[in-house]
Amino acid sequence: MSPGYELPLDEAAYSFGFLDEYAKREVRRCILKAISIPGYQTPYASREMPMGRGFGTGGLQVTLSLIGPGDALKVIDQGADDSVNAVNLRHFVELTCPGIDTTERTQAATLIQSRHRIPETPLTEAQVLVLQVPYPDPLVLVEPSQARRKVMHGEGDYSRLLTKLYEDLVHFDEITISHRYPTRINGHYVIDPSPIPRYDVPRLHQSRALVLLGAGREKKIYAVPPYTKAEPLVFDDVPFRTEDFDDASGQRHACARCGATDSFLDEIIQQGDAPTSWQCSDSDYCSQQLTHRQVMTEANA
DSSP: OOTTOOOOGGGTTOOTTSSOHHHHHHHHHHHHHHHHSTTOOEEOOOOOOSSOTTSSHHHHHHHHHHOOTTOEEEEEETTBSSSHHHHHHHHHHHHHSTTOEEOSOTTTOSEEEEESOOOSSOOOTTOEEEEEOSOOOGGGGTOOOHHHHHHHHHHTOOHHHHHHHHHHHHHHSSOOOOBSOOEEETTTEEEOOOSOBGGGGGGGTTOSSEEEEEETTTTEEEEEOTTOOEEEOOBTTBOOOOOOOBOTTSOBOOOTTTOOSSSOEEEEOOSTTOOOEEEESOHHHHHHHHHHHHHHHHHHO
């Protein structure tokens, strides 16, 4: 979307947040139900948005239903503020929500919409995290019938999902799911936590911020309320393992830009004979660490 784009005159009378008030009210009611039943996939009437399904329409509808004057919005894609998806969604919200602020600082945001990552900076009780979700139901891997999946969720029957994890262990000696790891919420419902990496799954547990997940194409909203148990689906004798970013000698890779060794890293494949480098996925966290390192260097000089 061009930064200079403006709404045509015949479309400039859209209500605040693009969606009509009835649509936003319906989404808010679904959010309240989702919070009341942690992990339950609440159906809602997903509206048509001026973008293709699969590009964050579910998360965007949740965001537009919650945002108001005085809010500060941060939009990230894979942890980055400057990716195509993040920039376009941010600009669309700026067009349709006059008076709201946008920011790239995690601490300054009241509402954070994210695709595939949870920010490295710990969130607070005053913040809401909205995750974009392509497929909300983890049982779709083992049961094609939606009616049967509903019964399985209601009964807490996840034996077939556990069987799939067991087959992974038999064939590969470890569970090979790298993202969308099935996570049990509040001791009952198992959710698809969006395509966040396994590294981010523990951040859902006892999160101080409200986490809302929206799937526009599948027309579902579900939630992880603050201070709620969120436990990866595992076996008692096979602990949950996240990405470790260790090299062959067991030494953890550091971010090539800021030097951080405590963040989720992206592997940067170089051309030619140049060695592979690693960089923080969260661009805001990386910039903050870089600034902190520069300040400490100047102070010690």
